[in-house]
Amino acid sequence: MYEFIKYDTQEGVTTITLNRPEVYNALNDEITYELQDALKKAAKEDETRVVVFTGEGKAFCSGQDLKAAVGDQKRSFSASLEKRYNPLISLMRNLPKPIICRLNGVAAGAGCSLALASDILVMAEETFLVEVFVNIGLVMDSGSSYFLPRLVGSSKAFELATMGGRVYGKEAVELGIANKSTPMAELDDAVKVYTDYYKNAPTKAIGLMKKMLNKSGNSDLKAMLEYEKYCQEIAGTSHDYKEGVDAFLEKRKAKFIGR
Amino acid sequence: MYEFIKYDTQEGVTTITLNRPEVYNALNDEITYELQDALKKAAKEDETRVVVFTGEGKAFCSGQDLKAAVGDQKRSFSASLEKRYNPLISLMRNLPKPIICRLNGVAAGAGCSLALASDILVMAEETFLVEVFVNIGLVMDSGSSYFLPRLVGSSKAFELATMGGRVYGKEAVELGIANKSTPMAELDDAVKVYTDYYKNAPTKAIGLMKKMLNKSGNSDLKAMLEYEKYCQEIAGTSHDYKEGVDAFLEKRKAKFIGR
Amino acid sequence: MYEFIKYDTQEGVTTITLNRPEVYNALNDEITYELQDALKKAAKEDETRVVVFTGEGKAFCSGQDLKAAVGDQKRSFSASLEKRYNPLISLMRNLPKPIICRLNGVAAGAGCSLALASDILVMAEETFLVEVFVNIGLVMDSGSSYFLPRLVGSSKAFELATMGGRVYGKEAVELGIANKSTPMAELDDAVKVYTDYYKNAPTKAIGLMKKMLNKSGNSDLKAMLEYEKYCQEIAGTSHDYKEGVDAFLEKRKAKFIGR
Numbered sequence: 001m002y003e004f005i006k007y008d009t010q011e012g013v014t015t016i017t018l019n020r021p022e023v024y025n026a027l028n029d030e031i032t033y034e035l036q037d038a039l040k041k042a043a044k045e046d047e048t049r050v051v052v053f054t055g056e057g058k059a060f061c062s063g064q065d066l067k068a069a070v071g072d073q074k075r076s077f078s079a080s081l082e083k084r085y086n087p088l089i090s091l092m093r094n095l096p097k098p099i100i101c102r103l104n105g106v107a108a109g110a111g112c113s114l115a116l117a118s119d120i121l122v123m124a125e126e127t128f129l130v131e132v133f134v135n136i137g138l139v140m141d142s143g144s145s146y147f148l149p150r151l152v153g154s155s156k157a158f159e160l161a162t163m164g165g166r167v168y169g170k171e172a173v174e175l176g177i178a179n180k181s182t183p184m185a186e187l188d189d190a191v192k193v194y195t196d197y198y199k200n201a202p203t204k205a206i207g208l209m210k211k212m213l214n215k216s217g218n219s220d221l222k223a224m225l226e227y228e229k230y231c232q233e234i235a236g237t238s239h240d241y242k243e244g245v246d247a248f249l250e251k252r253k254a255k256f257i258g259r
Numbered sequence: 260m261y262e263f264i265k266y267d268t269q270e271g272v273t274t275i276t277l278n279r280p281e282v283y284n285a286l287n288d289e290i291t292y293e294l295q296d297a298l299k300k301a302a303k304e305d306e307t308r309v310v311v312f313t314g315e316g317k318a319f320c321s322g323q324d325l326k327a328a329v330g331d332q333k334r335s336f337s338a339s340l341e342k343r344y345n346p347l348i349s350l351m352r353n354l355p356k357p358i359i360c361r362l363n364g365v366a367a368g369a370g371c372s373l374a375l376a377s378d379i380l381v382m383a384e385e386t387f388l389v390e391v392f393v394n395i396g397l398v399m400d401s402g403s404s405y406f407l408p409r410l411v412g413s414s415k416a417f418e419l420a421t422m423g424g425r426v427y428g429k430e431a432v433e434l435g436i437a438n439k440s441t442p443m444a445e446l447d448d449a450v451k452v453y454t455d456y457y458k459n460a461p462t463k464a465i466g467l468m469k470k471m472l473n474k475s476g477n478s479d480l481k482a483m484l485e486y487e488k489y490c491q492e493i494a495g496t497s498h499d500y501k502e503g504v505d506a507f508l509e510k511r512k513a514k515f516i517g518r
Numbered sequence: 519m520y521e522f523i524k525y526d527t528q529e530g531v532t533t534i535t536l537n538r539p540e541v542y543n544a545l546n547d548e549i550t551y552e553l554q555d556a557l558k559k560a561a562k563e564d565e566t567r568v569v570v571f572t573g574e575g576k577a578f579c580s581g582q583d584l585k586a587a588v589g590d591q592k593r594s595f596s597a598s599l600e601k602r603y604n605p606l607i608s609l610m611r612n613l614p615k616p617i618i619c620r621l622n623g624v625a626a627g628a629g630c631s632l633a634l635a636s637d638i639l640v641m642a643e644e645t646f647l648v649e650v651f652v653n654i655g656l657v658m659d660s661g662s663s664y665f666l667p668r669l670v671g672s673s674k675a676f677e678l679a680t681m682g683g684r685v686y687g688k689e690a691v692e693l694g695i696a697n698k699s700t701p702m703a704e705l706d707d708a709v710k711v712y713t714d715y716y717k718n719a720p721t722k723a724i725g726l727m728k729k730m731l732n733k734s735g736n737s738d739l740k741a742m743l744e745y746e747k748y749c750q751e752i753a754g755t756s757h758d759y760k761e762g763v764d765a766f767l768e769k770r771k772a773k774f775i776g777r
Contacts, residue, residue, distance in 0.1 A: 012322035020369045036543075042715055045266075049299070064766075066763065066766060068768075077747070077748070077750040077751050077753075077754045078747050078748075078751045080745060081743070081746065081750060082564055082746040086743040086746075086747065089739070089743065090739075093269045093739060096302050098421065106485070111431045114605070119388070119412060119414075119417045120418060122415065126362060132724055133723070134719065134720060134724065134727070135724070135762060135766075135772070136755065136759060136761040136763050136765075136766055136772070137720035137723050137749055137756055137757075137758030137759035137761065137772075137774065138723055138729050138750060138753045138754060138759060138761030138762070139723050139726045139730060139744075139746065139749045139753045140727060140730070140746070140749070141745060141746040141750050142743075142746070143726070143742065143746070144746075145730040145731060145733075145734050145742050145745070145746055146737070146738075146739045146742035147413070147733065148744070149668065149731055149734050150408065150412060150734075151412045151413060151414055152412070152668045152694065153668060153670070154665070154668045154731060154735065155639060155669055155694060155696070155697060156670060156694055156697070158616075158638065158727070158728065158729055158731055159638060159745045161731070162616065162637075162724045162728075163714075163715060163725050164721070176411065176412040176414060176415055176434075177414065178696060179414060179415065185656040188540050190475050190599060192453065197422060198421075201393065201421070202393060204396070204486035205392070205393055205396050205397055205398050206393065206421045207265060209399060209404070209420050209421055209547070210417065210421075210733075211415070212398060212399070213404060213413060213416055213420070214403040214409055214739065215404075216266055216404050216405055216409075216696075217408065217413065217735065217739065218406050218477065218737060218738035218739075218741075219405070219475065219477060220405075220476060220477035221348070221349075221352060221402060221405045221473065221477075222349075223402075223477075224351070224402065224404050224405035225340070225345045225348065225402060225405070227404070227436055228340065228345075228398065228399070228400040228401070228402070228403075228404055229336070229337050229340040229341060229345065229400070230337075231398045232336040232337070232340060232398055232400050233335075233336050233337045234754065235336075235396060235397045236397065237338040238396055239396075240396030241397060242396075244394060244395030244396040244397070245325065245395050247395075248325060248326075248394075249326075252453075253397075254394070254395070256396065259744075265610065265706065267563060270613055338678050357680065359675075378673075378676045378680075379673070379677060379700065380673060390764070396611065402549040407586075409667065409671060410671045410672060410673055411671070423704060435670065435671040435673060435674055436673065437673070438673060439675050445678070455731070456681060456772060457680075457684075460680070460681075461652060462653035463655070463657055464651070464652055464655050465652065465680045467657045468652070468657050468658060468663070468676070468679050468680055469580045469680075471657060471658070471663040472663060472675055472676055472679070473664050475664055475667050475668075476667065476672065477736065478662045478664070479545040479664075479735060479736035480607075480608075480611060480661060480732065480736075481608075481665050482736075483601070483605065483661065483664035484540075484604040484608070484661060484664070487604075487657065487658070487660070487661070487663055488595070488596050488598065488604065488659070489596075490657045491595040491596070491599060491657055491659050492594075492595050492596045493655060494595075494656045494657045495595045495656065496657060498655075499653055499655030500654060500655035500656060501655075503653060503654030503655040503656070504584065504654055506654075506655075506705065507584060507654055508584075508585075512652070513653070513655075515655065
């Protein structure tokens with residue numbers, strides 16, 4: 001179905017794998033459109049309760065495919081961001097399901113932005129994130145200028161963006177970028193802790209909380225109190241809320257269906 | 260005067276104690292209205308220079324009283340947040356005096372939000388905060404969606420909100436949620452360091468800085484520079500500013516009266 | 519040329535030194551106007567690729583010159599902030615070049631704000647930052663109410679602002695305020711790592727990223743994605759982008775000229 005990515009759903013967990021290992025999963029035009037399509041699919045399909053985003057081979061994603069870009073004389077950054085990267089980041093943030101980034105290898109440039117745009121970041125401690133844009137005289141894009149200061153504070157964000165330093169797994173956890181760092185050999189076990197939880201979680205409420213945190217990034221307390229009220233009213237009509245309260249009163253484990 | 264809380268003022272320090280220890284200080288309708296009233300009282304009374312917020316018994320606050328809520332067939336989340344929780348959080352944030360949360364035990368759900376809405380959080384290291392909403396299919400409320408990302412960053416906020424993990428005292432300090440963690444046996448000593456300071460501090464300036472930080476959460480630099488100007492002009496006409504400068508020039512300790 | 523500061527440019531690095539060591543570089547009217555002028559000069563001059571901001575003698579900057587202010591009966595905080603401090607902070611944040619604060623000694627009050635307004639903060643570990651305003655009944659100003667919560671989170675910001683605690687170098691790095699802490703004897707070496715990098719970096723892209731991070735502090739994701747697009751289009755027409763891509767394809771080190 002897809003040429004440059006793999007898409008696979010097993011027991012509520014949809015794994016989207018960047019699959020151009022021969023170029024460290026660099027992003028050409030086609031792969032970004034395939035990713036957009038895959039995210040729309042994951043949004044629609046009820047059996048998807050959580051998405052795992054990862055890379056085939058040694059890298060997670062080396063960012064924009066520079067060689068592909070260089071050939072194109074009429075290449076416009078504006079058009080590329082407008083059609084390819086910005087919709088991709090928006091789809092990730094608007095997907096009402098958790099996205100776990102399984103960082104199996106380097107995440108550079110736009111690849112770094114994809115990692116930051118995920119909800120949960122699980123990193124192999126041997127690998128790193130790098131805002132590599134500055135190395136070729138560009139600015140960070142694909143949402144990094146929004147995500148980075150909200151993760152590490154304004155000062156560290158300036159340093160990482162303008163010096164292009166590498167952030168390995170352990171430092172990423174200390175800085176608040178990554179949720180978990182683990183030796184590569186244990187990466188799948190670490191990811192499984194999250195997928196096992198999220199595939200059985202009240203997905204509806206989680207999707208609403210993702211929207212709330214999106215909105216919180218640029219709202220005042222009054223607006224958030226209003227929005228919490230709006231979202232709680234929705235969550236409170238869900239099957240999973242009824243089940244949650246029943247289970248609490250009956251002192252048993254809740255069985256959530258995600259709606 | 261109150262049925263479900265205790266309210267006591269000693270030497271400038273007003274202690275508000277949630278007092279339903281038999282249900283881990285769960286929040287029924289009455290207790291939230293009493294809390295609202297107590298905060299209005301603390302705002303008005305000049306002898307109150309700092310508020311300590313704590314719980315009777317083993318818990319700080321277990322959140323909404325679920326058993327009380329379940330009995331009410333017509334229960335509306337929207338009405339409950341609008342009348343009970345949102346005004347309570349607004350009163351806390353608008354109180355022009357510091358609120359120290361003395362976290363003597365678990366703070367769950369709306370109880371966690373009350374801890375986060377405080378200005379200074381002092382935790383017994385044996386106890387924890389938990390955004391327990393997700394466990395019954397609900398979204399975080401009472402301001403948690405506003406406070407949490409501003410304390411721990413967007414990524415950790417998502418994890419804590421959607422996985423409902425426990426944050427014990429030491430981790431809370433590392434994450435920037437709590438100001439201090441201490442063994443339970445030393446909790447009162449730790450709180451006293453803060454109350455001794457704040458009851459003798461220039462309360463007027465502190466109240467203004469609390470307003471400034473409230474506003475900073477959703478303002479740009481230009482707006483904050485303007486607002487600093489406005490607030491400094493007010494602080495500069497206070498008794499405590501005159502006293503502060505006099506004490507500085509006379510090389511003695513200032514004696515602030517809070518106005 | 520200047521009476522109270524030193525201004526010196528060597529190989530792309532402009533060093534601006536507060537030069538009133540006899541009063542710990544306290545800020546009188548004249549020195550703030552000289553600083554404003556120096557920043558305008560640094561903005562205009564192409565040979566300046568990076569600015570180092572430091573203090574002569576034992577202190578970095580002890581803040582407002584209280585003794586100078588006390589003599590002036592008609593002193594207005596509002597006028598002082600409007601004419602002196604707020605334009606200074608705005609000039610620092612709008613300078614499209616990195617500002618490295620070489621913190622050689624105490625930074626108090628408005629001096630602390632100057633350190634926080636810098637892009638990169640390198641601290642001698644023996645020295646400290648302190649929001650000393652509260653000690654004389656004033657509120658933090660000169661941008662501290664904007665910068666502090668974006669660096670350390672809302673809770674620690676309240677504590678530091680209202681208690682006036684000292685933050686030494688190592689703690690400043692842990693809190694995310696400072697980028698680097700080092701023994702005083704190695705301060706120049708530590709600063710040199712940054713200046714060596716920035717004087718040879720793609721300054722145009724870095725200036726754009728500084729603007730992006732300024733804007734990110736109060737923008738939503740959608741606005742930042744649009745702004746990234748706008749800035750990338752500008753960076754993509756620079757000499758340094760062309761050089762960066764050429765160097766990448768030719769597998770050599772890029773030689774950036776800052777435009």
